[in-house]
Amino acid sequence: SQQGEEDPQALSIQEGENATMNCSYKTSINNLQWYRQNSGRGLVHLILIRSNEREKHSGRLRVTLDTSKKSSSLLITASRAADTASYFCATESGYSTLTFGKGTMLLVSP
């Protein structure tokens, strides 16, 4: 797989359920970031987790990082229809450029 690959590619859930998205990467990283993109729109930064951190919370978001497995997960709790978007992980290594995955499309139905 390529650097920053998310799975699943698409996820469909009901409002109120939790959504979990995973990201795997290949090379060593400085940090890993999660972004959200509504259809045809810009990228909104959600959360950054550094390579020496294992878990981070922000509101309804919980991110974990396992550097031994080179993987991260994004959990959105109590999802809402407004959470419908594509979610991307991006790894930063070397001189601060971000390498993005292909993203997970999340659909939250009312």
Added chain:
Amino acid sequence: EPEVTQTPSHQVTQMGQEVILRCVPISNHLYFYWYRQILGQKVEFLVSFYNNEISEKSEIFDDQFSVERPDGSNFTLKIRSTKLEDSAMYFCASSGWAGGQETQYFGPGTRLLVL
């Protein structure tokens, strides 16, 4: 809350024409970036810029591309002679620090269509 802005939001051009995409990064940021996203594909890094010079560039950023910070606020991406395959969403981003220290904040993007 400060944000990165980009103009125009949409640009349609003929193949072979030059286009300039404009960005205003967050005012106290020092590092600037351009990324692009071809429709349905992943976001790809093009170039990073610091202290009035290119810090890093990808294979995509060939001689047809150039970046400039013409004044204290604008950051531009120029495509000298556009090709059909340059059609994409172009995102500008800025950050306060490099090397794992700071979040990159993205603008809303410019959708470029080359006909």
